[in-house]
Structures are given as C-alpha cells and as structure tokens.
Amino acid sequence: MANKNKEILGQPIWGNNPVVVQILGICSALAVTAQLKPAIVMGLSVTVIVALSNVVISLLRKTIPNRIRIIVQLVVVAALVTIVSEILKAFAYDVSVQLSVYIGLIITNCILMGRLEAFAMQNGPKESLLDGIGNGLGYAAILIAVAFVRELLGSGTLFGFQVIPQWCYDHGYMNNGMMLMSPMALILVGCIIWIHRAQFKDLQEK
Amino acid sequence: MAAKEFKCTVCGYVHKGDKAPDVCPLCQAPASKFEPVKKELNTNGNVYTVVYAAVMVIIVAFLLVFVSDSLKERQQVNVIQDTYKQILYSLNIREIGDVSATYNSTIEGDYLLNSNGSLKKNDGEFCTSYKTEFKNGRLHVFKAVVNGETKYVIPVNGLGLWGDIWGYVALNEDCKTVYGTYFSHASETPGLGGELAQQYVQERFIGKKVHDGSDITLTVVKFGQAKNDESKVDGMTGATITSNGVNSMLRTVLEAYKPFILSNSNK
Numbered sequence A: 001m002a003n004k005n006k007e008i009l010g011q012p013i014w015g016n017n018p019v020v021v022q023i024l025g026i027c028s029a030l031a032v033t034a035q036l037k038p039a040i041v042m043g044l045s046v047t048v049i050v051a052l053s054n055v056v057i058s059l060l061r062k063t064i065p066n067r068i069r070i071i072v073q074l075v076v077v078a079a080l081v082t083i084v085s086e087i088l089k090a091f092a093y094d095v096s097v098q099l100s101v102y103i104g105l106i107i108t109n110c111i112l113m114g115r116l117e118a119f120a121m122q123n124g125p126k127e128s129l130l131d132g133i134g135n136g137l138g139y140a141a142i143l144i145a146v147a148f149v150r151e152l153l154g155s156g157t158l159f160g161f162q163v164i165p166q167w168c169y170d171h172g173y174m175n176n177g178m179m180l181m182s183p184m185a186l187i188l189v190g191c192i193i194w195i196h197r198a199q200f201k202d203l204q205e206k
Numbered sequence B: 001m002a003a004k005e006f007k008c009t010v011c012g013y014v015h016k017g018d019k020a021p022d023v024c025p026l027c028q029a030p031a032s033k034f035e036p037v038k039k040e041l042n043t044n045g046n047v048y049t050v051v052y053a054a055v056m057v058i059i060v061a062f063l064l065v066f067v068s069d070s071l072k073e074r075q076q077v078n079v080i081q082d083t084y085k086q087i088l089y090s091l092n093i094r095e096i097g098d099v100s101a102t103y104n105s106t107i108e109g110d111y112l113l114n115s116n117g118s119l120k121k122n123d124g125e126f127c128t129s130y131k132t133e134f135k136n137g138r139l140h141v142f143k144a145v146v147n148g149e150t151k152y153v154i155p156v157n158g159l160g161l162w163g164d165i166w167g168y169v170a171l172n173e174d175c176k177t178v179y180g181t182y183f184s185h186a187s188e189t190p191g192l193g194g195e196l197a198q199q200y201v202q203e204r205f206i207g208k209k210v211h212d213g214s215d216i217t218l219t220v221v222k223f224g225q226a227k228n229d230e231s232k233v234d235g236m237t238g239a240t241i242t243s244n245g246v247n248s249m250l251r252t253v254l255e256a257y258k259p260f261i262l263s264n265s266n267k
Helices: A002-013 A026-031 A036-060 A066-091 A093-108 A110-120 A125-155 A166-170 A182-199 B046-090 B099-106 B130-135 B193-197 B199-205 B240-256 B258-265
Strands: B005-008 B014-016 B034-036 B107-113 B119-121 B140-146 B149-159 B164-172 B178-185 B219-221 B232-234
Touching (some): A026 A093, A026 A125, A026 A182, A036 A066, A036 A093, A036 A110, A036 A125, A066 A093, A066 A110, A066 B046, A093 A110, A093 B046, B046 B099, B046 B164, B046 B178, B099 B140, B130 B149, B130 B164, B149 B240, B178 B193, B193 B199, B193 B240, B219 B240
Parallel strands (some): B219 B232
Antiparallel strands (some): B005 B014, B107 B119, B107 B140, B140 B149, B149 B164, B164 B178
C-alpha cells in the first residue's frame, strides 16, 4: 500500500507528467513562464488547488449525478479558487497582486478537470490528495524548468536579479527577446518532451 | 418502498422479498448462496440531479458570501495600504517600513482640483479607485513634502494591451518637470509590457519636461527614440501597445490637470 501511494505521488512528477505526457495545462505553461517568480507562484497555487479539489470531489464522488458531474467539478474548483484568492487578498496581499491574472487561469487549467475526471471520481480521498499534489508538483517542475531558461536567456536575470554579468553585454552579448514570446515556451516544452521520450521509449509514437 | 433484494451468487438470479428464498428457482442453490443486494444511491434521476445542483449552488453561495464578508475589512485595509505604498513609490520612496506612518508624515493632504486650477481640501474618505474618480470629474492631487520640497502627486489611469494600467506621477513644485513615477498594470505581458511595473522603466520619466508653457509635451516613444529629448521618454521594447497606452494615459490625464499645472508654473 505504501508503495502504491508513493507511486501515485511520484509518477506524475516525471514518468507520467501532466504537461509532457498527458499534455494538459499547456496554455498556462506558455503564459506564465517568462519569469521564474510567477511560474513558481502559479505552480504552487495549482498544486494546492488540485489537491484540495481532488479531495472534495473524491469525497463527493458517490453522490455526484453522472450527467452534471463536469458542472459539479467546475463549481467546486471555482469556489475553491475564489476562496483561496479572497484569503490571499486578506492575508498575503503582495502575493495576490503577483497572482492577479493567474488566479483566474487556474480555474481553466485542464490539469484540474483532467485529474478530477480521471482520478478523483474513481479513488478515495487519500489517494486523490496524493495524486493532486503529485500532478501539481509535476506541472510546477515543468513550469520552473521552462521559466528558468526563458528568464535567463530572455532577460539575463533569475528571480529578477541580474546573473549575466555586464562584461558579456559589453562584448556584444544580447538578450534573446524571442525567449520572452510565448512560442518559445512551446518549443522549450517540446525539448523537454524530447528528453522525456528518449528516456521512456515505450511512449514514442511509431 | 421496494422490498429487499437478494441475489443468487451461483446464477445471478435476483429475488425480491423480505428474506432469501429457501432454494434458487433457477439453479436450485440453497439459501446460504444468496446475498442481500446493497441498494446503490440512484444518482441518475432527474429529481435527484436538480435537487443536487440546487443544494450545491446554495451551499457554495453561502460559503462564498461568508468568506468574502468576513475578510472584507482586512482586504480593505490592505488595499488602502497598497495605495499609500504606490503613492510613496511615485515620490521615489521605495524602502518603506511602516506604510501608514510614512504616508502620514510625507503626504500633507489630499486635494481636489477646482475648474480654475486651484485646490480645495478633499473632505471625503481616502479613495482607492481613482479611475472612477477621474471619470466623475473629481481630480485628486496629493501634496507631499519630501526633504523640505513640495511635490504634487497626480493619479493616472488608462488602458494597456490587455487591461487597465494605472499609476501616480509626482511633479516638482513648479509642475514643469517630473519628480518620479509609479506605474502598475492588471494583466500586461510579463517580461514585455509587464516591465512597466519595474523601477528602471519608471525612473526613465524622472526630470522630463511636462509642458512647453501651453501644451502638455510629456510623450512616451518607441524604445531608443527618446535620445536626450527633454520631454520624450523611452517606452518598453516589444511592448508598443502598452507603451502607447502609457502615452495616451499621461496625455489624457495631464490634459485634464492642465489649468493646475500651468498656473503653478506661472507662479
């Protein structure tokens, strides 16, 4: 049992990553990865929301009418996101200002609906919690990896601090403005998928 | 209420009744082979679905109202503190310990502009939405004293690429040049238009000429085109629409404040 739980938690982080294997949550991965800080904040918020909504839906799963299950899931997610956003506004105002747009994006993040529909509707609350945390962290990991490259090459900074020394700029180095455009995030996600498929050959398409 | 159901574990025959039959009519299995069928909640009925949806919505609505109502006061305090902070940022006071104390010691007063350009004290409460105030023709000016010099802070509002942009422009006492600015945005592209909220962009405005004696001249131009022009400011690379938004925001708002700005310059 302990092994199974470990698998539920660990699998989504790399082996069955929601972004690179299930191809969920791509749109928000493009939007928030120009810089590291919003990427981390977004990753953590999604982790919290997926875990919580997974637990709620898992507890309700036997009572939810089949025909309106998507609506029920949506209402639960939207309510949770709104509550978290209100709490942040009251107790961590700076974070909520940081999150401004992304908090709305969380509701539309397909990882949430994907996990609720695929996992929480069939499994108990404990497993669902682990699954939510695992998928959230897997999503966060990809976001952070992409944001790291984009911020470093696009702005020469990490977390807003200059890391590429002035010396390089004096000798003709230039920030790659292309990196800040969302298509580059897609290409970077593609590179990550490439590395991933090289490791997991059975996922390669013939 | 339907009677209990028992299912034969050998052939699957379902018997309705209070207890299991002695012998299964199909396969002759004894009563011990029968198991009671657990009634599953019928979650597909129309009534159930409608009631479920209604109850869920009511619960969620009450929950949200409760959360929003109980946190309102704290949130309001945060918004006011944040507005204080933004006003102070525009005065180049960026390291703030106690926001309220710094604000009270720096800002001498919140004034409203009369149509002839003179100021009258704002008797109302401290306002946090200068967009509506501007629309309603209530033009606020904050009078601040920094290092013994008088500065005027004007709240500005406009539209960027994706949504609202706003900020505060601090002018020197004679209203001829910019003392400092602070801008923020609701949803500009991070790394491009979003750089508007960065200090290095805001500092480009410092010392720029606001007007030429009759017209507002402060302009935001494409990055690299400002050169050393005394009233042009470099915009942000790759964010033309946001930069244009800042430009028209400054133009629109400062135009409305023109009587005040010009009369101060002519003193």
